Amino acid sequence: MKNLKKTFRWFGPDFGVSLAEIRQLGVQGIVAACQEVPLGEIWPKDTIGALKAQIENHGMEWSVVESVNVHTAIKYGLKERDLYISNYIETLKNLAAHGIYNVCYNFMQLIDWTRTDLDYILPTGASALRYSPISAAAFDLFILEREGAQESYSKEEYLEAKTYFEALSDSEKKNLKAAILAGMPGSRKEIDLSEFKKNHTTVLGIKKETLQENLSYFLNAVIPEAEKLGVRMAIHPDDPPFSVFGVPRIVSNYNDIKFLLECCPSPSNGLTFCSGSLGASETNDLVKIIEDFGDKIHFIHLRNVSRDQDGSFYEADHLSGSVPMQKVMKAIVQQQQKRHMTQNGVVDIPMRPDHGHVLLDDKKRQQEFYSGYSLIGRAMGLAQLSGLEMGVRASLDV
Numbered sequence: 001m002k003n004l005k006k007t008f009r010w011f012g013p014d015f016g017v018s019l020a021e022i023r024q025l026g027v028q029g030i031v032a033a034c035q036e037v038p039l040g041e042i043w044p045k046d047t048i049g050a051l052k053a054q055i056e057n058h059g060m061e062w063s064v065v066e067s068v069n070v071h072t073a074i075k076y077g078l079k080e081r082d083l084y085i086s087n088y089i090e091t092l093k094n095l096a097a098h099g100i101y102n103v104c105y106n107f108m109q110l111i112d113w114t115r116t117d118l119d120y121i122l123p124t125g126a127s128a129l130r131y132s133p134i135s136a137a138a139f140d141l142f143i144l145e146r147e148g149a150q151e152s153y154s155k156e157e158y159l160e161a162k163t164y165f166e167a168l169s170d171s172e173k174k175n176l177k178a179a180i181l182a183g184m185p186g187s188r189k190e191i192d193l194s195e196f197k198k199n200h201t202t203v204l205g206i207k208k209e210t211l212q213e214n215l216s217y218f219l220n221a222v223i224p225e226a227e228k229l230g231v232r233m234a235i236h237p238d239d240p241p242f243s244v245f246g247v248p249r250i251v252s253n254y255n256d257i258k259f260l261l262e263c264c265p266s267p268s269n270g271l272t273f274c275s276g277s278l279g280a281s282e283t284n285d286l287v288k289i290i291e292d293f294g295d296k297i298h299f300i301h302l303r304n305v306s307r308d309q310d311g312s313f314y315e316a317d318h319l320s321g322s323v324p325m326q327k328v329m330k331a332i333v334q335q336q337q338k339r340h341m342t343q344n345g346v347v348d349i350p351m352r353p354d355h356g357h358v359l360l361d362d363k364k365r366q367q368e369f370y371s372g373y374s375l376i377g378r379a380m381g382l383a384q385l386s387g388l389e390m391g392v393r394a395s396l397d398v
Contacts, residue, residue, distance in 0.1 A: 001340045001398050002348035004300065004332070004389060006382060007031050007063045009352055009373060010055075016368025017029070017375045019058040025379050029063025029102070030055045031352055040071040040084045043091040048098050061351045064299055065095060066104040066234075070218065074201060075107060077214040085218060089225045094368050096229040102350060103226075104272045104299050106236040107215050109203045109247050111191065112278075113180070113239035118179045118371040119312050119358070126359035129372050130314035131240055131280070139159035139180050140245045143173070152246055182371060200245065208248035208309055212259060214248060219264040227268040232346075234270045234298035235260060237344075239277040240313075241271065241284065253284055254292075261296055270296040273332075276303035276354055279323035286323065287331045294335035301354035302328070302385050315355050318381040319388065329385070329392045337398050353381030 007029040008022045022030070034043045034051060055062045064176040068091055071084040075345055092103065106112060116135035119127045138161040140149050168176065181191040219233075226233050241252035248254055261269060271293055278284045290297065304321035319325055329382070339345040356377025358366055368374070 001336060003393075004336070005029055005348040006142060006386065007350045007352040008378065008382070009066065011035065011370060011373070012051075013371065015373075016365055017373070019055065019060070021375060022092065023058050023060060025382060027060065027382070029061045029335040029350060031064040031066045031350070032062060033065055033067055033297060039069055040073070040087060042087045043068070043094055045094045045097060048094055048100070052098050052100070062100055064102040064104055064234075064352075065100060066299075068095075068103050068105055070093070070105055070107055072199065074218050075109060075211070075214055076206060077210065077217070081214075081217075082221075085221045088222055092222070092226055092229055092231050096231055101229075101231050102234065102299060103231055104234045104236055106238075107211075107218075108236075108238050109211070110196065110199055110245075114180060114244050115371075116176060116179055117314075118182065119366075122314075122357065124359070126377070128315045128357050128358040129355060131312060133157075134161050134164050135176060135202070136180070136244055138168075138174055141165070143177050143193075144200070144245065146200065146245060159284040170268070203247055206248075208250060211248055211250045212256075212263075215260060216263040219260065219269055223264045223266045223269045227266050231268060232270055232298040233268055234272040236272040236301075237274050239274070240280040241278055242281055252278075253281065254279040254289060257289065257293055261293065268397035270298040272299040272301060273297045274301035274303075274354060275323050275325070275328055276301065276305050276315065279321075280305050282307060282322070287327050290328065290331040290335060294331070294338070297332075297335065297349065298346070300332065300349055300351040302351060303354035303381065305354075315357075317357070318353060318384045325385075326388065326392070329388050330396070333389065333392050333396060333398065337396070351385070353378045353385055356381050 006027045008027045009031040010022060012035060034047050038044050043298055052062045073084050074081045106333055116132045117130040120130035121127050122384045137153055137157060140146050141161055142165045178190055237253055238249040238252045243249055304316040304318050304323045304325060306316040306321040307313045336347050339347045353373035356374045358374045358377060360376050362374040362376045
C-alpha cells in the first residue's frame with residue numbers, strides 16, 4: 001500500500017526558501033499557486049505551464065494548488081459573483097489541461113488565518129505562531145474599534161483586554177496590529193486597516209446561514225464542472241475554528257463539514273483535513289472527522305497546537321501539543337487501507353507539514369520567508385511525521 005505523498009508548500013522565486021533547498025528534503029510534490037494573478041481573474045494556461053515546468057525542472061511534481069482563492073463577491077453573495085465563478089471554472093479547466101487535479105481553497109472571511117503573535121518565543125529558544133483571545137479582544141476594541149464590540153465581551157474580558165492594551169508599548173501595539181493584518185499566506189504586505197474595517201463591516205451584516213448559502217451556491221456551480229474535469233476540490237477549515245471579531249465561522253466543526261459535503265454531494269467536493277486548524281478547538285474530535293468524512297479528504301495538513309484553558313494556543317512541535325497526532329495518523333492510515341482494499345479513491349493522499357518553528361539558521365533568514373513557513377522547522381516536522389507514519393504502518397502491518 002502506498003504511503004502518504006509527501007509535499008511542501010512553496011510560494012515562488014521571491015519566497016525565502018528555494019525549490020533546490022526543498023528538493024534536498026526528499027519530498028515528492030510541491031504545493032503552490034499562481035500568486036501573481038490578481039484575485040478573481042483566470043489563471044492563464046501559459047502561466048500555469050511555466051510554474052509547473054519550474055517545479056518539474058527541480059525533480060518534483062506540482063501536486064496541489066493552494067490556493068485558487070475565492071473572490072469576496074462569491075463569499076458575500078454580491079451580484080457579480082457569477083462572473084467570478086465563471087472565471088474560477090476556467091481556471092480549473094486550465095489546471096486540468098496541465099494535469100493538475102488537486103485544488104485547496106478556503107471560504108474564510110476577512111483574512112486567511114488569525115494570529116496575535118508571529119514570533120512567540122518558546123522555552124527552547126525557537127519561535128512559533130500564537131493566538132491569544134485577550135490580545136485579539138484588545139485589537140478588536142482599541143485598534144479596530146468595532147462598533148458594539150464591547151457587547152461581545154464580559155466585563156472581566158473587557159477590563160483584562162483594556163489593561164493588557166494600555167500596558168503595551170507603541171512598538172508592541174504596532175506588532176499586534178501587524179500580526180493580525182498579516183493573515184494572507186504568500187504575501188508580506190500588511191492589509192490596510194481601513195480596507196479591513198470596510199470588509200469587516202460588510203461581513204458583520206451577513207448571517208452564518210447566508211454565508212453557508214453562498215458557499216452552497218458556489219459549490220453547486222463549480223463542483224459539477226470540477227467532477228467533469230476530474231478535479232478534486234478540498235476546502236480548508238477556518239483558522240481558528242471559532243468566531244473572531246464577531247465574524248461567523250462556517251467551516252469550523254463536524255456539523256459545518258457535514259453541511260458543505262451534503263449540500264453538493266460529489267467525489268469532487270471534499271476537505272483539506274488540517275489538524276492544526278480543527279485542533280485549536282477542544283470540542284472537535286479529529287479522529288471522528290477522519291472516520292466519518294475520510295473518503296472526502298483530498299489533502300492533509302498536519303501540525304499541532306498547544307491549547308490553554310483561556311482559549312489561547314500556540315503552534316507546538318508536530319508530535320507534541322493538544323492534538324493526539326498518533327491517533328490522527330492511525331485514522332488516516334486506516335482510511336488509506338480502506339481505499340486500497342475497495343480500490344476507491346486516491347491512496348497516496350498528498351500531505352504537507354503545516355507551518356514550522358523558526359529555529360537554528362532559519363533565525364538568520366527569518367525576514368526572507370513568510371510567517372509559519374520556515375525551512376528547517378517544517379523539515380523537522382516532515383521528518384517527525386514520516387517517522388510516525390512508518391511506526392503506525394508497522395503497528396497495523398500495512
